[in-house]
Amino acid sequence: AGPLPIMAPPRHDTAETIATIKKASVDVKMITGDHLNIAKELARQIELGTNILPNTALWPASAARDDLIASADGFAQVMPKDKHEVVAVLMGMGKVVGMTGDGVNDAPALAKAQIGIAVAGATDAAQAAADIVLTQEGLSPIYTAIAESRRIFKRLKAYVIYRICVTVQVVAFLCIVSFVYNEAFDALYIILLALFHDLTIVTIAYDHQTPSAKPETPTVVMLIFVAYSLGFVLSASSTILYAFGDKILSSRFVEDFKYKETCMFLQISNSSAILIFNARTQGFSFMSVPAIQLFMSAVVSQLFVNCMLLFAGGFIVEQMEPIDVATIWAYDLSWLIIIDLVKMTIIRIQDGGAQEQSLTQAMNRQSFMRASRAGKSSSKSSSTKLGSDVRISISGQPMVPKGTSDGLI
Template sequence: LIVAAVPVALPLILSITLAIGATNLARRGAIISHLSAMQDLASMDLLCSDKTGTLTTAHMTINLEKIWVNDAIKQVKGDFRKEDIVELGALCSTLENAQKNEVEKSVFDALAELKEEGEKRIYDYYKCDGSKGDVYHGFNPNVKRTYCTVTRVEGAPSQFPEHLKITKGLLTKVLNCNQPEDSGSVKWTVQDFKEVEPIAHRIDEVFGQSGYKTLAVAVDVFNEGPEVKMVLAGILPIKDPPRESTMETIKNIRSMMINVKMVTGDHENIARNLAKDINLGTNFIVHEDLWPASEERNERVAKMDGIAQVTPKDKHEVVAILQSQGRVVGMCGDGVNDAPALSLANVGFAVSGATSAARNAADIVLTEGDGGDEGLRVIYRAIKISREIFQRIQAYVLYRFASTVYIILFLAVVVFAFSKYFPPLYVILFAIIDDLTVIPIASDYVVGTPGPSVLNITTILGLSAVLGGLLGAQTILTYWGNPFGMDNQSQEEVATYLQLSVSSQFMIFLCRTEEPFFMTVAPCWSLTIATILSQLVVSVWCGVGVVVDTAIPVDVIVYIWLYSFGGLLVADFLKCEFYHLSNPRLYPNYYYSWMFKCCAKKPKDQFKDMEAGRTVADALPIPPLNRRASLVGLYIQSGDVRNLSVEAQDKVRNILRARCDIERKRAAHRRTMSEIPADRFQRDLKDAGAGDLIVAGADTV
């Protein structure tokens, strides 16, 4: 009894499943830092994505024609050109930083485009000389700017000032360096602040509405001691276009019941413009809206589509707020200061090019995989794979629990209730074959769960009791009632062992799906062959009397197979009923729909690409709805759905749900399609909020 009840292969199968999943994720560009992260990834229901490099290409370029020059700098410096602002920006950086930061790189790329071979420019006449007291403060995510002092090199024209103080960064941080986070740093407010600020912000807003990131540049050319007298020189417009796949990927992630929010340090206008382009939503808040803390603030965070101008502290706060609302949060980050937010998030993603600190704090490190995935698509693929892994694990756990209930119930009743003998050898053979043949489930073809995957212990225990109890009762009847007319006790034991083995082994095909086992994705060849071959071997043993005590007739073996499959069909029916009763909206009454011919046949090619390792979700833009609805005659071709807007897709969802409800009503009353008048059908659809898409007849979307 102990040998049969203990799931010996459970650690092995879990390890193999997770290892295969981690390998697949790595090939797709997502490296797992610990295997438990896959469970969190499968249950994630909210993703906070950064903008640069994930939603966009991260290949930034400065539009030289649209550079804005402040008139005030011309009054101080005289002839001042757009190109000079680029050179000042390059002076306030280093080539080393340009290799790590795309914004800095865009400045040097623009400088290289401006300079002709052998030409001397402002950039060539200055350098940051530490021996002369020059300093350089690199980009700080909190203050969002760089600052440096440079000295004129020997041999430079005398009309150039001997010293320059330069800063570049976020406009608000360049205009006014007297804010609380600037404590301990150099202080300044640009010359003519009251006059310059509204003009500069207006220019910045115009650039932002056009999708440009801006880089403000200010310079002190007065050389009047340690006091800083910055003058706003101008604004550099930088473009970072979205990836071509971003819009479709967001749509696919939403179809998996995951909400996507943008978290960026860029200006609100830039973030909103990008969000509009990728159909993300334009309800944005900014850094100031997060503080002070309040219930109203928490509600705004829950409803927002994104947050702009954030600091690393803001990211940490956003994650904490969303987690307090019961969400399983994924957070993207790349910098040292993002580490606290990545650690706090349920799933931390270190994006491509992240620092060592960010990678160490993250659960998943993103790279570019073999399949050419990049940006948000890597995360989408990782979610799909993790849910498939979860489905495999859940299938095995359900099977293992049901099999344990099955064998314990049988042995307990036979040995303790009827005081009969059942050979221990058969129990040991059953346990060994049962554990070995189910190992291929680690690479089985499955359809990932339509929503966040959460292991429902109550459902698993309840369904295990139903399946194990039914099949156990069937095997007890085989042993106690002798329905096959065996001549002696030894033959009864062999027949019971064969029936026990066949029913238990083929039960795995029931446990791997919530649908009828013959209406879902076909299992992998290795699992199918291992199961059939193992039972053929057991049947041969029983037919020739090898390993077992005695042989049984071949016709009895055939009857046992048919008898076992009959019990499995009944068990499959009860399984579908159990799922339907537990969640009627998610799980239709499959067998009733099938019996009353209310479900249309699935397209033959719907699963034809499964051999290539793909899943149904690759072919369907809204897998949860199409996969369920297809079983009640409501399948909508993927091309029809793909061309609809988000609002239209929501209405399609309403139509599908309304039709599912109507089909269930028809089945419950044992009526055919023609018995419900068309006008009532239309009225039911309108009550569900889907009437606007009904064009002609009940089946037109």
């Protein structure tokens, strides 16, 4: 008779999943009810870090204890109230906290965290307390959720910038025309602009976006500043054409006010369509490929507007000269570069000169550095590690039978 060692190994993709989440600038901690030695060994195998502390380090509460929670890789031998306390302390530091778990003892912490995640096969109590319930084995879907949430944030930000910007452009331009030139535009043009704006921007939900390497904090003031800045630049482009259009357009622009209105309608319509591609990127708009739905909505709407102005024969709007249509298009496309430069300057000032790095770029760089270090130290290391040929399942498809799943933050 003697001891019978039993080991429940982690899933083969757990180490890669944790490494991937860390590359996304998300700290990962383990909170488990297992013995301290078991927790440290598991943390070593998945390369989480071995600074695992017992639950006695969580009490009594103090500022030093809070710093310990922030710096530790995890805690072992914890009770449900300990998990809840760790989540509460991290949230009190201003961090956005996600908690994963599968048992009844995880429910209080799952409910407390901003993002409660119940893993596949979790108890009813854990699923009821969670905000997200994973339907596939493993933790890799968490990374998918992180990347997708950052894409959604970028789409929302592009939409907000676009909506504010086109409103500022139209309102500022009409105010200048009214108060400076004492002229008034037909309300029909404003209605048509609003209609085409809405039809075009609705497809932003399908746009391709690259998730950022770090979490983005939504700053309302900076969002409004960017939108208003671009809006005033666009209104300046419209005002300049209104004031000096006679230099580049046909004589009808000066002789016929209805024709002048139509020319300005085309200029604002074109620039607002182009703005969609400015708002969706932080660099030059032509360096990023939009979703086909977004691209085609802009193309179709502008094709309709241009055909209406060229072939309508004066129905609803004045028929324009082809040379004037081409000139206005060239004028708007030249302002595309100016708007991009203004946008990039504002973002550069906001970020303190740092270049935005996509999540894919950050992962590729860190993976290369990690592989280089591993290659140099492989001959010196003899410790047991996971197989180097293990691949991560980004889609969340199970690759091995279900293993252990303790709380991760």
